[in-house]
Amino acid sequence: MLYETVPIADAQTKTARDRAEREAHKEAEKILTRLQAEADALKVGRTKATVGALLERWMAQHEIDPTTRMTYEAQIRIYIEPKLGDVPLVLFVREAAERLEPFYARLRKCRALCSGKSFVERHVEEGRHDCAVAGCKRHVCKPYAASSVRSIHAILSGACSAAVRWGWISFNPMPSVRPPSKPRPNPRPPSSEQMALIVEAAWAASAEWGLYVWLSAVLGARRGEVVALQWEDIDLGAGMVRLDENYVRTSDGMLLKDTKSHQMRRVSIDAPTVELLRQHREDCTARLALLGLTLSGRTWVFSATPDMCRPRDPASLTRRYGRLVAKLGIDTVLKELRHYSATELLTAGVDLRTVAGRLGHGDGTTTLRHYAAWVGSADRAAASTIGGRMPTLRPVDRS
Ligand SMILES: [Zn+2]
Ligand SMILES: [Zn+2]
Numbered sequence: 001m002l003y004e005t006v007p008i009a010d011a012q013t014k015t016a017r018d019r020a021e022r023e024a025h026k027e028a029e030k031i032l033t034r035l036q037a038e039a040d041a042l043k044v045g046r047t048k049a050t051v052g053a054l055l056e057r058w059m060a061q062h063e064i065d066p067t068t069r070m071t072y073e074a075q076i077r078i079y080i081e082p083k084l085g086d087v088p089l090v091l092f093v094r095e096a097a098e099r100l101e102p103f104y105a106r107l108r109k110c111r112a113l114c115s116g117k118s119f120v121e122r123h124v125e126e127g128r129h130d131c132a133v134a135g136c137k138r139h140v141c142k143p144y145a146a147s148s149v150r151s152i153h154a155i156l157s158g159a160c161s162a163a164v165r166w167g168w169i170s171f172n173p174m175p176s177v178r179p180p181s182k183p184r185p186n187p188r189p190p191s192s193e194q195m196a197l198i199v200e201a202a203w204a205a206s207a208e209w210g211l212y213v214w215l216s217a218v219l220g221a222r223r224g225e226v227v228a229l230q231w232e233d234i235d236l237g238a239g240m241v242r243l244d245e246n247y248v249r250t251s252d253g254m255l256l257k258d259t260k261s262h263q264m265r266r267v268s269i270d271a272p273t274v275e276l277l278r279q280h281r282e283d284c285t286a287r288l289a290l291l292g293l294t295l296s297g298r299t300w301v302f303s304a305t306p307d308m309c310r311p312r313d314p315a316s317l318t319r320r321y322g323r324l325v326a327k328l329g330i331d332t333v334l335k336e337l338r339h340y341s342a343t344e345l346l347t348a349g350v351d352l353r354t355v356a357g358r359l360g361h362g363d364g365t366t367t368l369r370h371y372a373a374w375v376g377s378a379d380r381a382a383a384s385t386i387g388g389r390m391p392t393l394r395p396v397d398r399s
Contacts, residue, residue, distance in 0.1 A: 004031050004035065006024045006027045006028045006031065007024070008021055008024045009023070009024075048088060049088070049089050049168055050085065050086055050087060050088055050089065051080070051084040051085060051086075051087045051088075051089060051156075051159075052081055052084070052085035052086060054089060054159050054160075054162075054163050054168065055076055055080065055081070055085075055155070055159050058159040058163075059072065059073070059076070062158065062162075071151060072151070072155055075148070075151060075155060076155065079107070079152055080152060080155065080156070083103060084099070087099075089163065089168060089169050090169070092173070093160075093169050093170075093171065093173045094173075096173035096174060096176070096177050097173070097176055097177045100153075100156070100177045101177060101178060104149050104152075104153070104179060104180055107143075107144040107148075107149050107152075108143050108144060108146065108149060108180055109141060109143060110142065110143065110144075111143065111144035112139070112142070114139060114141060116141075118138060118139070119138070119139050120136045120137065120138055120139070121136075121137045121138065121139040122136065122137040123136045124136050124137075145183070146180040146181065146182070146183045147182075147183055149179060149180050150179045150180060150182070153174070153177070153179035156174055156177075157172070157174040157175075160172045160173065160174045161174070185369060185370040187336065187339035187342070187343065187370060187371065188332070188336060188339070189332075189336050189337075189339040189340035189342075189343045189344075190330060190332045190336060190340055192344070194328075194330050194332070195217065195340060197328050197330065198213060198324065198325060198328065198330065198332075199213055199214055199217075201324055201327070201328055202214075202324060205324070207279075207280065207283065208280065208283075208302060209320070211276055211277070211280050212226065212302055212312075212317065213321070213337065214273070214276060215229075215241075215273070215277075216334070216337040216338070216341075217337045217340050217341050218269060218270070218273050218341065219241060219243070219267050219269070219341065220267075220337075220338050220340075220341030220342055220345075220355075220358050220359050221243055221267070221338065221360070222338065222360070223314050223317065223318065223334060223335070224314055225243045225360075226302070227302060227311050227312055227314050227317065228311060229241070229243075229300070229301040229302065230297060230298055230299060230300055230301060231281065231284075231295060231296070231297055231298075231299050231301060232297030232298065233301075234277060234281075234301065236274055236277060236278055236281070239268055239269050239270070239271070239273075239274050240266050240267070240269070241266070241267050241269055242264065242265075242266050243264070243265050243266075243267060243360065244264035244265070265357065265358075265360050267358050277301075280301070281295070284299065284301075284308060287306070287308070288307070288308060290306075291306060291307055293307055295308075300312075317334065318333070318334045321333070321334040322334070339370075339371075341358070341359070342355055342359055342367065342370070342371055342374070343371060343374045345358070346371055346374040346375055347374055347381070348381065349381030349382060349385065352364045352367055352368060352375060355371075
């Protein structure tokens with residue numbers, strides 16, 4: 001709301017008071033005309049706002065964690081801005097579904113948004129030449145992941161609902177736009193034979209690397225959670241590991257953030273794992289002693305620096321794991337260690353709630369969504385357990 005106040009001058013006599021009031025009234029009317037013009041300009045300004053302007057304003061005040069911010073900024077820059085940046089909001093509101101659904105569909109076909117016609121992406125040599133002979137790189141369509149398109153949808157939804165709150169637009173068109181459906185999780189954990197080969201090979205490379213792979217599988221923890229372990233998180237006496245931080249890469253460098261569910265959790269470990277950790281602790285203590293340093297609660301469990309004052313880079317661990325399994329001829333990725341943990345436990349008949357607790361899933365539903373196929377085998381194990389506890393029946397005499 002725009003407003004201004006006009007003071008009425010003090011006066012002694014009635015005529016003087018009347019005059020003062022008349023003058024103030026005149027002045028107020030002048031101001032009113034000016035304010036109305038200002039309000040009109042503001043309204044036009046608002047309706048003239050573009051999707052790009054809205055996103056800029058929304059991102060400036062929207063509170064999100066640094067990793068999500070980095071993803072959003074990249075998606076706005078690469079995909080949304082070129083497509084919708086200049087589109088006036090009034091137009092966008094009217095045609096949101098018509099504009100977005102084909103756009104989403106094209107992204108799902110090709111993240112480069114190509115026309116679908118075959119073309120050469122990069123020529124090996126300049127001037128006239130035969131691309132087939134020269135071996136120029138032809139474009140191959142790569143679909144943009146459904147979850148990434150859903151993230152673009154989330155950005156636009158968030159910005160539009162803010163625009164409604166701010167009075168920029170009268171309604172949010174996004175609920176009527178259909179994003180691609182949620183991708184079905186498809187865990188493909190290594191078999192236990194493959195797991196044995198992987199752990200052995202990692203161990204042969206280095207004890208710390210072997211322990212990292214081992215612990216990832218035993219804890220079923222996320223990559224960032226294992227990387228973020230400090231010695232104060234590990235209770236060798238009680239056989240417990242505390243997972244409460246997640247190490248992630250952001251545009252500002254590396255930083256610790258709470259785990260996804262923002263819950264601290266304790267995960268039990270077995271005696272052999274305790275022993276491996278104890279050995280590693282001794283190795284670390286010896287490593288630090290060479291530099292005249294002592295191991296503290298804040299010392300990282302996994303570190304590449306001699307003074308162990310910096311955790312390992314998560315991305316480089318994923319690459320290292322990729323090289324390791326490639327050498328073994330096993331088709332898997334680091335993330336599958338977590339799936340391995342979950343599926344092995346479920347197959348062994350451990351109940352869903354316990355598995356969900358170890359994985360740090362808020363409740364069993366996420367676990368169920370990911371591992372429905374293995375929950376079935378847990379159920380079969382349960383069936384044979386109860387079957388084994390039933391009394392043996394005497395054969396019924398049917399004669
Ligand atoms: Zn060429
Ligand atoms: Zn393409």
